[in-house]
Amino acid sequence: MPDTGAPLKLSPSVHAPIAHDSAEKHVSGEARYIDDLPEPAGLLHLHVGQSARAHARIRRLDLSAVRAAPGVVCVLAAADVPGRNDISPIMGDDPMFPEGEVRFVGQPLFAVAAETLPKARAAAALAVVEYDDLPALLTIAAAREAGAVIEDSQTMRLGDAQAAIAAAPHSLAGQLAIGGQDHFYLEGQVALVIPGEDGDLHVWSSTQNPTETQHIIARTLGLRDNAVVVEVRRMGGGFGGKETQSIHYAAIAALAATKTGRPAKIRLDRDDDMAMTGKRHAFESRWQVGFDDDGKLRGAAFELASRCGHSADLSIAINDRAMFHADNAYCLQAAEIVSHRLRTNTVSDTAFRGFGGPQGMMGIERAMDAIALRLGKDPLDVRKANLYGVSGDRTPYGQTVTDAVAFELMDELERTCDYRGRRAVVAAWNAEHPWLKRGLALTPVKFGISFTANHLNQAGALVHVYTDGSIHLNHGGTEMGQGLNIKVAQVVADAFHVPLDSVKISATRTDKVPNTSATAASSGSDLNGMAAANAVRAIKDRLIAFASREFDTPAILIDFTPAGVRIGDQLMGFTELVRRAYFARVSLSATGYYRTPEIHYDRATHQGRPFYYFAYGAAASEVVIDTLTGENRVTRVDILHDAGRSLNPAVDAGQIEGGFIQGMGWLTTEELVFDDAGRLATHAPSTYKIPTAGDRPDAFNLAIWQRGENREATIHRSKAVGEPPLMLAISVFSALTDAVASVGGHRVMPDLDAPATPERILAAVEDVRRRAGDHV
CATH class of the missing domain: 3.30.365.10 (Aldehyde oxidase/xanthine dehydrogenase, molybdopterin binding domain)
Incomplete structure (x- = not known):
């Protein structure tokens, strides 16, 4: 085992080398991912038809044979998108399905929803697509020569570098090509969508970005954000590949569920996933x-x-x-x-x-x-x-x-x-x-x-304390195997000074903690841990104020310890204090919020x-x-x-x-x-x-x-x-x-x-x- 050094603080939880909360389930195969969830009645399976050209006009897209194929319930293309045909995170330049022009090999042209995945796959192969090829820029050199950019070149300067290099006793120059990298997560892109009442959607998505998934699904379907709930219990790896690009497939599944009124699932196999999703630059x-x-x-x-x-x-x-x-x-x-x-x-x-x-x-x-x-x-x-x-x-x-x-x-x-x-x-x-x-x-x-992007440096959390002393924790971060949930649970257990097994880790949901940032930029524990700590602080302050009134003890003499809550000279169990506070009508639930201080950038x-x-x-x-x-x-x-x-x-x-x-x-x-x-x-x-x-x-x-x-x-x-x-x-x-x-x-x-x-x-x-x- 690696040498991790001695614990830096004696604590029931924080700074302790505690196993990942799902470690045993990962090893035994009991950890449930989206494709492991029980399939609801009437579930439709989706397969995506892909572009075979890097750059071309679509002269003809005939999907009649696809629609007529056995087991097919619906076929979706650009004309079927009721809202904005755009799944891009920022720039508005990435359609769910292309309208007249394809721009890379593997770009989704249409999606087939069928009774089984083999039937959807077989039907998709019946599409008739005719192209008029256009010049394709495939390399850095070709794009540079053509002047094809996503934005103007940017320059950062400190002093006069060229003059300093020229005046130095020695100088050297060189160049280096650096290849990309596929994320190769163990769990590929997958989403399950169940329609509810009044057009509502419950979306299970393997995504690092539940809020952005919620927003973009609502945008493409012409819904309000509050009609879409996105839930993530765990991912089988993400590494950034599920920060934005998971959203495309969740949106396709949501469109199928909306059009048919039936649950819909999309699950990319490895070959399709690698061809259709982005890499390291x-x-x-x-x-x-x-x-x-x-x-x-x-x-x-x-x-x-x-x-x-x-x-x-x-x-x-x-x-x-x-x-x-x-x-x-x-x-x-x-x-x-x-x-x-x-x-x-x-x-x-x-x-x-x-x-x-x-x-x-x-x-x-x-x-x-x-x-x-x-x-x-x-x-x-x-x-x-x-x-x-x-x-x-x-x-x-x-x-x-x-x-x-x-x-x-x-x-x-x-x-x-x-x-x-x-x-x-x-x-x-x-x-x-x-x-x-x-x-x-x-x-x-x-x-x-x-x-x-400064606005992303914020997070929220939700903490409930129940009258038996157990604690429910929810926060806006997502668990992709990196141990975020166990770390935040450690923070909560440490703050209340209760055993770690008192804290229940729950799935990330957009209807519990709204407007969250992606779990990215290495900031998951920094942001969500602090938000959870702030939620705990709010509840503790209420409990301390109650105990101070109830036992006529100055707040400064009330302290949460591993042995219980010390109130002046007496020691009371955490559960007993919580129970008494409930009967005194003290709120035992709180949201916590945190934003990173002191950062700015022009x-x-x-x-x-x-x-x-x-x-x-x-x-x-x-x-x-x-x-x-x-x-x-x-x-x-x-x-x-x-x-x-x-x-x-x-x-x-x-x-x-x-x-x-x-x-x-x-x-x-x-x-x-x-x-x-x-x-x-x-x-x-x-x-x-x-x-x-x-x-x-x-x-x-x-x-x-x-x-x-x-x-x-x-x-x-x-x-x-x-x-x-x-x-x-x-x-x-x-x-x-x-x-x-x-x-x-x-x-x-x-x-x-x-x-x-x-x-x-x-x-x-x-x-x-x-x-x-x-x-x-």
């Missing part, structure tokens, strides 16, 4: 740096370009966050960060763990490796010399970094993992082995925590304080490559991560390890391949390779930083843990780069793109051999 990163003899940066410039897909989705915010994180943990004395957001005829890419941050960090980390190679220094020394807290504290977007701990983390990890000794061992190995080469890298992560100038605080971590990864085949393996990983005062070290350790492995997959094996017609060729586990248990490093040493504590007033001084660990895997990419560079005696910088597949590593090895030979 593919990026190209061009970088220039100027630096001195010690490797300290004088100036840095980055030009980022991303493939956004056919519609905006969340690409504007994702590309903004890539700009925010182009510095990673390093103080750029002067900086210019330019971002191009390109529109392509591919599926609209969307949120993915890190939300653009990982792609933004890749350029500066490549630059650090290049600087070290140019100067003949250890890359770790170059990195440490440029960290916030060492080199400065001002970010390119104007925020002052007041909580910099990256140097302390890296320094501690350097010692505990014996980085220096292992560097010497790796060098000796490489000198003796001509075909197998090892690499080692230690990299930091600094990740800003808050939604960059997007027109790209200046402000967009983040409440930063999460930090460091990872050392060791790899080995086969220079004859390009095959590679991560052999050892050491991680030290700052979770503040962790709410639940066991859950956080799982998030750190899982995030790292997912990031490792993004940078090594998970290659998305589109053919020349815009079809996704890697649309199943047979062709798209996520890491397996066998890819886990043999030595995986993980520790949560015991000195961690959030300087801001977050819930129990904890820090977010959802997204930051993914970027620890950049250490794997740097270690692979180090191993490839060793082929040429570290005389030339490898030209290695991500993901570093065996083919790319082999090509980079051959290129390094050639260029190193030219340098001899």
